[in-house]
Amino acid sequence: xxxxxTAPDVRSRKVARGSAPIVMVTAYDAPGSLIADESGxxxxxxxxxxxMVVLGYEDTLHVTIDDMxxxxxxxxxxxxxxxxxxxxxxxSYHLGVDDAVRNAATLIRAGASAVKLEGGxxxxxxxxxxxxxxxxxxxxxxxxxxxxxxxxGFKVQGREAGAxxxxxxxxxxxxxxxxxxxxxxxxxxxxxxxxTEAVPVPTVGIGAxxxxxxxxxxxxxxxxxxDRIRPKFVRTYAHQKADAIAAISQYAADVRSGSFPGPxxxxxxxEELAATFGRDAAVDDPEAVLAFYGDxxxxxx
Ligand code: KIV
Numbered sequence: 001x002x003x004x005x006t007a008p009d010v011r012s013r014k015v016a017r018g019s020a021p022i023v024m025v026t027a028y029d030a031p032g033s034l035i036a037d038e039s040g041x042x043x044x045x046x047x048x049x050x051x052m053v054v055l056g057y058e059d060t061l062h063v064t065i066d067d068m069x070x071x072x073x074x075x076x077x078x079x080x081x082x083x084x085x086x087x088x089x090x091x092s093y094h095l096g097v098d099d100a101v102r103n104a105a106t107l108i109r110a111g112a113s114a115v116k117l118e119g120g121x122x123x124x125x126x127x128x129x130x131x132x133x134x135x136x137x138x139x140x141x142x143x144x145x146x147x148x149x150x151x152x153g154f155k156v157q158g159r160e161a162g163a164x165x166x167x168x169x170x171x172x173x174x175x176x177x178x179x180x181x182x183x184x185x186x187x188x189x190x191x192x193x194x195x196t197e198a199v200p201v202p203t204v205g206i207g208a209x210x211x212x213x214x215x216x217x218x219x220x221x222x223x224x225x226x227d228r229i230r231p232k233f234v235r236t237y238a239h240q241k242a243d244a245i246a247a248i249s250q251y252a253a254d255v256r257s258g259s260f261p262g263p264x265x266x267x268x269x270x271e272e273l274a275a276t277f278g279r280d281a282a283v284d285d286p287e288a289v290l291a292f293y294g295d296x297x298x299x300x301x
Protein backbone atom coordinates (compact mmCIF):
# COMPACT_ATOMS: atom_id res chain seq x y z
CA UNK A 1 0.00 0.00 0.00
CA UNK A 2 1.28 3.49 -0.87
CA UNK A 3 1.52 5.85 2.12
CA UNK A 4 -1.68 7.69 2.93
CA UNK A 5 -2.28 11.24 1.63
CA THR A 6 -1.89 13.65 4.55
CA ALA A 7 -3.29 17.08 5.40
CA PRO A 8 0.08 18.79 4.72
CA ASP A 9 0.17 17.04 1.29
CA VAL A 10 -3.27 18.45 0.50
CA ARG A 11 -2.48 21.87 2.01
CA SER A 12 0.35 22.35 -0.52
CA ARG A 13 -1.77 21.58 -3.60
CA LYS A 14 -2.56 24.96 -5.25
CA VAL A 15 -3.05 24.65 -9.01
CA ALA A 16 -1.66 28.17 -9.49
CA ARG A 17 1.59 26.94 -7.96
CA GLY A 18 1.79 24.06 -10.43
CA SER A 19 0.00 21.29 -8.52
CA ALA A 20 -2.35 18.83 -10.20
CA PRO A 21 -6.00 19.39 -9.23
CA ILE A 22 -7.18 17.50 -6.15
CA VAL A 23 -9.65 14.67 -6.79
CA MET A 24 -12.11 14.01 -3.97
CA VAL A 25 -15.04 11.60 -4.01
CA THR A 26 -17.39 10.45 -1.30
CA ALA A 27 -17.64 6.84 -0.12
CA TYR A 28 -19.54 5.28 2.74
CA ASP A 29 -18.41 1.66 3.00
CA ALA A 30 -15.43 -0.61 2.41
CA PRO A 31 -16.21 -1.62 -1.22
CA GLY A 32 -16.77 2.04 -2.18
CA SER A 33 -13.53 2.97 -0.44
CA LEU A 34 -11.59 0.28 -2.35
CA ILE A 35 -13.11 1.35 -5.67
CA ALA A 36 -12.35 5.03 -5.04
CA ASP A 37 -8.82 4.24 -3.91
CA GLU A 38 -8.06 1.93 -6.83
CA SER A 39 -9.30 4.76 -9.09
CA GLY A 40 -6.49 6.91 -7.70
CA UNK A 41 -8.43 9.66 -5.93
CA UNK A 42 -6.61 11.88 -3.43
CA UNK A 43 -9.32 12.19 -0.78
CA UNK A 44 -12.25 9.96 0.19
CA UNK A 45 -14.87 12.05 1.96
CA UNK A 46 -17.17 10.08 4.23
CA UNK A 47 -19.82 12.73 3.68
CA UNK A 48 -23.00 13.30 5.62
CA UNK A 49 -24.70 12.83 2.22
CA UNK A 50 -24.70 9.33 3.69
CA UNK A 51 -28.11 10.35 5.05
CA MET A 52 -29.55 10.95 1.58
CA VAL A 53 -27.79 8.56 -0.81
CA VAL A 54 -27.44 5.55 1.50
CA LEU A 55 -29.96 5.90 4.32
CA GLY A 56 -32.88 7.34 2.33
CA TYR A 57 -33.47 10.62 4.19
CA GLU A 58 -34.58 13.83 2.48
CA ASP A 59 -31.67 15.89 3.83
CA THR A 60 -28.41 15.47 5.72
CA LEU A 61 -29.75 16.46 9.14
CA HIS A 62 -30.62 12.93 10.19
CA VAL A 63 -27.21 11.37 10.67
CA THR A 64 -25.48 11.36 14.03
CA ILE A 65 -21.83 11.23 14.99
CA ASP A 66 -22.28 7.51 15.69
CA ASP A 67 -23.64 6.95 12.17
CA MET A 68 -20.71 8.87 10.71
CA UNK A 69 -18.19 6.97 12.84
CA UNK A 70 -19.71 3.64 11.78
CA UNK A 71 -19.31 4.47 8.09
CA UNK A 72 -15.93 6.17 8.51
CA UNK A 73 -14.66 2.98 10.12
CA UNK A 74 -15.95 0.91 7.19
CA UNK A 75 -14.18 3.19 4.69
CA UNK A 76 -10.96 3.15 6.72
CA UNK A 77 -11.01 -0.66 7.04
CA UNK A 78 -10.29 -0.84 3.30
CA UNK A 79 -6.94 0.82 4.16
CA UNK A 80 -7.00 3.31 1.27
CA UNK A 81 -3.92 5.34 0.44
CA UNK A 82 -6.25 8.30 -0.19
CA UNK A 83 -6.92 10.56 2.78
CA UNK A 84 -10.05 9.56 4.71
CA UNK A 85 -11.89 12.79 5.52
CA UNK A 86 -14.65 12.44 8.10
CA UNK A 87 -17.64 14.77 7.81
CA UNK A 88 -18.96 16.21 11.06
CA UNK A 89 -22.75 15.92 11.03
CA UNK A 90 -25.28 18.53 12.07
CA UNK A 91 -25.23 19.28 15.80
CA SER A 92 -21.89 17.58 16.34
CA TYR A 93 -20.03 20.94 16.50
CA HIS A 94 -22.78 23.43 17.34
CA LEU A 95 -23.15 22.84 21.08
CA GLY A 96 -19.74 24.04 22.23
CA VAL A 97 -16.06 23.58 21.60
CA ASP A 98 -15.60 20.61 23.96
CA ASP A 99 -18.37 18.71 22.23
CA ALA A 100 -16.89 19.60 18.83
CA VAL A 101 -13.45 18.30 19.83
CA ARG A 102 -14.90 15.10 21.31
CA ASN A 103 -16.92 14.43 18.17
CA ALA A 104 -14.00 15.19 15.85
CA ALA A 105 -11.91 12.75 17.89
CA THR A 106 -14.62 10.09 17.44
CA LEU A 107 -14.16 10.32 13.66
CA ILE A 108 -10.37 10.20 14.00
CA ARG A 109 -10.61 7.11 16.22
CA ALA A 110 -12.90 5.58 13.59
CA GLY A 111 -10.12 5.97 11.01
CA ALA A 112 -10.35 9.46 9.50
CA SER A 113 -7.18 11.54 9.38
CA ALA A 114 -8.99 14.89 9.14
CA VAL A 115 -12.52 16.27 9.56
CA LYS A 116 -14.73 18.64 7.59
CA LEU A 117 -17.35 20.95 9.00
CA GLU A 118 -19.76 23.45 7.45
CA GLY A 119 -19.96 27.18 7.97
CA GLY A 120 -17.96 30.40 7.92
CA UNK A 121 -16.56 32.81 10.50
CA UNK A 122 -18.94 31.69 13.26
CA UNK A 123 -17.26 28.26 13.26
CA UNK A 124 -13.81 29.67 14.02
CA UNK A 125 -13.87 28.84 17.79
CA UNK A 126 -14.75 25.19 17.07
CA UNK A 127 -12.17 24.93 14.30
CA UNK A 128 -9.43 26.36 16.54
CA UNK A 129 -10.31 23.95 19.35
CA UNK A 130 -10.27 20.94 17.01
CA UNK A 131 -6.93 22.09 15.57
CA UNK A 132 -5.63 22.45 19.14
CA UNK A 133 -6.39 18.76 19.54
CA UNK A 134 -4.06 18.17 16.53
CA UNK A 135 -6.89 17.26 14.17
CA UNK A 136 -6.69 18.86 10.69
CA UNK A 137 -9.89 20.62 9.61
CA UNK A 138 -11.33 21.21 6.15
CA UNK A 139 -13.84 24.08 5.85
CA UNK A 140 -17.03 24.06 3.76
CA UNK A 141 -18.80 27.24 2.62
CA UNK A 142 -21.31 28.32 -0.03
CA UNK A 143 -24.31 26.02 0.03
CA UNK A 144 -24.01 24.30 3.38
CA UNK A 145 -26.67 21.56 3.26
CA UNK A 146 -26.92 21.36 7.05
CA UNK A 147 -28.41 24.90 6.83
CA UNK A 148 -31.14 23.77 4.42
CA UNK A 149 -33.96 25.16 6.56
CA UNK A 150 -32.20 28.45 7.32
CA UNK A 151 -31.32 28.91 3.63
CA UNK A 152 -34.84 28.01 2.49
CA GLY A 153 -33.72 25.04 0.38
CA PHE A 154 -30.70 23.71 -1.48
CA LYS A 155 -29.93 26.97 -3.34
CA VAL A 156 -26.92 28.40 -5.13
CA GLN A 157 -25.17 30.90 -2.81
CA GLY A 158 -23.16 34.07 -3.45
CA ARG A 159 -25.23 35.63 -6.21
CA GLU A 160 -25.49 39.13 -4.70
CA ALA A 161 -22.65 41.54 -3.97
CA GLY A 162 -23.12 41.29 -0.20
CA ALA A 163 -23.17 37.51 -0.31
CA UNK A 164 -19.99 37.44 -2.42
CA UNK A 165 -18.24 39.66 0.14
CA UNK A 166 -19.58 37.44 2.90
CA UNK A 167 -18.13 34.32 1.26
CA UNK A 168 -14.74 36.00 0.75
CA UNK A 169 -14.72 37.07 4.42
CA UNK A 170 -15.75 33.58 5.56
CA UNK A 171 -13.03 31.97 3.44
CA UNK A 172 -10.41 34.29 4.95
CA UNK A 173 -11.67 33.66 8.50
CA UNK A 174 -11.43 29.89 8.02
CA UNK A 175 -7.94 30.18 6.53
CA UNK A 176 -6.84 32.42 9.41
CA UNK A 177 -8.23 29.81 11.82
CA UNK A 178 -6.02 27.19 10.14
CA UNK A 179 -8.09 24.99 7.78
CA UNK A 180 -5.95 22.94 5.40
CA UNK A 181 -8.49 23.08 2.57
CA UNK A 182 -11.84 24.57 1.74
CA UNK A 183 -14.86 22.99 0.04
CA UNK A 184 -16.91 25.46 -2.01
CA UNK A 185 -20.41 24.21 -2.78
CA UNK A 186 -22.90 25.66 -5.27
CA UNK A 187 -21.43 29.10 -5.85
CA UNK A 188 -20.97 30.93 -9.17
CA UNK A 189 -17.73 29.99 -10.93
CA UNK A 190 -16.44 33.60 -10.72
CA UNK A 191 -16.94 33.65 -6.96
CA UNK A 192 -15.06 30.35 -6.65
CA UNK A 193 -12.26 31.80 -8.76
CA UNK A 194 -12.02 34.90 -6.52
CA UNK A 195 -11.88 32.77 -3.37
CA THR A 196 -9.39 30.35 -4.92
CA GLU A 197 -7.09 33.21 -5.89
CA ALA A 198 -7.48 34.90 -2.50
CA VAL A 199 -6.63 31.98 -0.21
CA PRO A 200 -3.35 30.07 0.22
CA VAL A 201 -5.05 26.72 0.85
CA PRO A 202 -6.62 24.62 -1.91
CA THR A 203 -10.29 25.01 -2.71
CA VAL A 204 -12.28 21.91 -3.71
CA GLY A 205 -15.46 22.68 -5.62
CA ILE A 206 -18.80 20.98 -6.05
CA GLY A 207 -21.05 23.01 -8.30
CA ALA A 208 -18.44 25.77 -8.11
CA UNK A 209 -17.03 25.72 -11.64
CA UNK A 210 -13.59 24.90 -13.02
CA UNK A 211 -11.38 27.45 -11.23
CA UNK A 212 -11.05 25.56 -7.94
CA UNK A 213 -7.92 23.63 -6.94
CA UNK A 214 -9.89 20.38 -7.02
CA UNK A 215 -13.33 18.86 -7.42
CA UNK A 216 -15.54 16.62 -5.33
CA UNK A 217 -18.56 14.58 -6.40
CA UNK A 218 -20.87 12.25 -4.54
CA UNK A 219 -20.16 8.58 -5.36
CA UNK A 220 -23.79 7.71 -6.14
CA UNK A 221 -24.15 10.73 -8.45
CA UNK A 222 -21.04 10.16 -10.51
CA UNK A 223 -21.70 6.43 -10.88
CA UNK A 224 -25.40 6.90 -11.70
CA UNK A 225 -26.46 4.87 -8.68
CA UNK A 226 -29.32 7.24 -7.90
CA ASP A 227 -31.55 9.32 -10.15
CA ARG A 228 -33.84 10.89 -7.56
CA ILE A 229 -31.89 14.17 -7.38
CA ARG A 230 -29.83 15.34 -10.35
CA PRO A 231 -28.12 18.70 -9.73
CA LYS A 232 -26.87 20.57 -12.82
CA PHE A 233 -23.24 20.28 -11.72
CA VAL A 234 -23.14 16.46 -11.67
CA ARG A 235 -21.48 14.62 -14.51
CA THR A 236 -22.64 11.00 -14.56
CA TYR A 237 -19.81 8.68 -15.62
CA ALA A 238 -21.70 5.38 -15.36
CA HIS A 239 -25.26 4.10 -15.15
CA GLN A 240 -24.96 1.64 -12.32
CA LYS A 241 -28.57 1.87 -11.18
CA ALA A 242 -29.80 0.90 -14.66
CA ASP A 243 -27.10 -1.81 -14.92
CA ALA A 244 -28.08 -3.21 -11.51
CA ILE A 245 -31.78 -3.27 -12.38
CA ALA A 246 -31.01 -5.06 -15.65
CA ALA A 247 -28.80 -7.59 -13.83
CA ILE A 248 -31.25 -8.32 -11.01
CA SER A 249 -34.17 -8.53 -13.47
CA GLN A 250 -32.22 -11.12 -15.46
CA TYR A 251 -31.47 -13.06 -12.25
CA ALA A 252 -35.19 -13.01 -11.35
CA ALA A 253 -36.10 -14.23 -14.84
CA ASP A 254 -33.52 -17.04 -14.62
CA VAL A 255 -34.81 -18.19 -11.22
CA ARG A 256 -38.39 -18.11 -12.45
CA SER A 257 -37.58 -20.01 -15.64
CA GLY A 258 -35.50 -22.59 -13.76
CA SER A 259 -32.32 -21.77 -15.71
CA PHE A 260 -30.52 -20.67 -12.53
CA PRO A 261 -28.76 -22.43 -10.92
CA GLY A 262 -27.36 -24.63 -13.68
CA PRO A 263 -25.18 -27.72 -13.32
CA UNK A 264 -21.99 -25.63 -13.11
CA UNK A 265 -23.50 -23.58 -10.28
CA UNK A 266 -24.49 -26.64 -8.22
CA UNK A 267 -22.60 -29.17 -6.09
CA UNK A 268 -22.72 -32.82 -7.15
CA UNK A 269 -22.32 -36.14 -5.42
CA UNK A 270 -19.21 -38.09 -6.38
CA GLU A 271 -20.06 -40.55 -9.15
CA GLU A 272 -20.02 -43.63 -6.92
CA LEU A 273 -22.31 -42.06 -4.34
CA ALA A 274 -24.61 -40.59 -6.95
CA ALA A 275 -25.44 -44.13 -7.93
CA THR A 276 -26.29 -44.99 -4.33
CA PHE A 277 -27.89 -41.78 -3.07
CA GLY A 278 -28.47 -39.65 -6.16
CA ARG A 279 -31.70 -38.48 -7.71
CA ASP A 280 -32.55 -41.80 -9.29
CA ALA A 281 -31.47 -43.98 -6.39
CA ALA A 282 -33.84 -44.99 -3.61
CA VAL A 283 -32.60 -43.18 -0.51
CA ASP A 284 -33.23 -45.43 2.45
CA ASP A 285 -31.32 -43.40 4.96
CA PRO A 286 -31.39 -39.56 4.43
CA GLU A 287 -29.51 -39.08 7.75
CA ALA A 288 -26.60 -41.01 6.30
CA VAL A 289 -26.55 -38.71 3.26
CA LEU A 290 -26.44 -35.63 5.49
CA ALA A 291 -23.77 -37.17 7.70
CA PHE A 292 -21.72 -37.98 4.63
CA TYR A 293 -21.91 -34.38 3.31
CA GLY A 294 -21.39 -32.87 6.74
CA ASP A 295 -18.53 -30.37 6.56
CA UNK A 296 -18.01 -30.71 2.84
CA UNK A 297 -21.06 -28.89 1.60
CA UNK A 298 -19.60 -25.39 1.19
CA UNK A 299 -16.72 -25.95 -1.21
CA UNK A 300 -16.26 -26.79 -4.85
CA UNK A 301 -17.09 -30.16 -6.35
O1 KIV B 1 -21.48 15.28 2.57
C1 KIV B 1 -20.97 15.42 1.45
O2 KIV B 1 -21.00 14.52 0.61
C2 KIV B 1 -20.35 16.70 1.15
C3 KIV B 1 -19.96 16.96 -0.27
C4 KIV B 1 -21.17 17.25 -1.08
C5 KIV B 1 -18.94 18.03 -0.37
O3 KIV B 1 -20.21 17.49 2.01
